[in-house]
Amino acid sequence: MPTKKPLIAIVDDDQSMREATRGLMRSLGFDAEAFSSAGDFLKFPDLRRTDCLVTDIHMPGMSGIDLHRRLVALGESIPTVLITAYPNGDARAHGLGSDVVGYLEKPFSEQDLLNCVRSALARGSDGKG
Template identity: 50%
Template sequence: MMKKVLVSVVEDDPFFRESMYRLMRSLGYTVDVFSCAADLLGSPRLAETACLIADIHMPGMTGLELYRRLIDTGNAIPTILVTAFPNDADRARALNDGVLCYLRKPVDEDQLTRCVSAALISDGSPEEES
């Protein structure tokens, strides 16, 4: 029997957060959801997180800032960033920093599923929405 993998979602929009929760649960993952980056950083299960899905534009700390904080503190978690306001500069910065995927909202479920699968294998390659 395969151990359930923990996917953490950090999203300030309650509708999108619930949507991501339901999708990840339907795919068989254990899911923790957080409304802000600080809540994830304070989570006792942070070290168990196998994949992070985070919104880029959030109050307090952006998804990219959260990703950098995790790297700086030795918590390198394969990360997928999502945004309703995509731009080339953010995408280039995120992918250059090592973010696995940069996706536009509304997120294509198949593409997100591929990104999560890539995050859970060691040789995952970066992907962005074309």
């Protein structure tokens, strides 16, 4: 029986960033789904199967930080990588709890993102199963 591929969800209102990140994750052998808003991700039928969330902090409507808080409030513990092009005021993101496994400033390297995703998957496998 084949093992299921980890599911990486990408939430970013920047279409080119979203598509590039999804393409990278798929090229590395992960399942990847991309969403243009936090609200779209919250409606995702496979939300509970998500192994890692990569989300932009600054988005119209619900921010990445608000999305993380909403997931915690819903009892969903999804290892999360926060990304931002505006790092100045985001020190508060570091205090969000153990589910936040990475914080990357755009532009970041593919390797940095991969390191964060691997850390998220390692953490998720410790707590699940």
